[in-house]
Amino acid sequence: MNLTFDNKVALVTGAGRGIGREIALTLAKEGVTVICVSQSESSCGSAAEEINAAGGKAVARAVDVGDKVAVAKACEELLAEFGNIDILVNNAGITRDNLLFRMSEEDWEDVISTNLNSVFYWVKGLARPMTRKRFGRVINITSVSGIMGNAGQTNYSSAKAGMIGFTKSLARELASRSVTVNAVAPGFIKTDMTSKLADAALDMILPQIPLKRMGEAADIANMVTYLASEEANYITGQVFTVDGGMAM
16 A cells, blocks of 8 residues: 655654664655754754655654753754644653652653653644644654553653553644544564564563564654655544564
């Protein structure tokens, strides 16, 4: 099936590496103009350069997604430049894993700020023009940890579960304006983050996955790209697990 995108502009947070970068590249292949956002100017810059070198259209913006003032300023500037952002993919995230009694307040606050507060900031800054245009896609990258929980990740799981509640509530608020809001919950995906897992950890993880393997970043990007397309215009308020059957 060929997906339909008609002169659309997407903003992807955390686009410098891993899943976010793959989402940006996949949307660009469909002809979408992509705004690559990450905290590091070099990482989002290299993603935009790769897209442009392949014949796509992309720009890079270095923004600390947990900084509400910086996000508000970026939203204002981008709307002035592009007129409208049609697709918003909230992908940026960090981990600061530890058991609760060993977790610092800073580790809690950093994860909540980057993974959850940022979603509120970007939607607040970009969704109103979507409602006026009566078209928009908000896609939040949550995690199976937000569904199942995970020991050592009370901060991360809380943020990701919060994203799910945010997604379902916002979907109800924006449905009358034809703006859809969905979430994608990856399981264990091969990225820079998971490449640091020790063999012993993988030996514990893989048996929990019915498909007995880790996923690829492209698996997430393909789901996001479908949800961003015209063909997904009757899907909203849903959470799609892409996890090899882990959370079924």
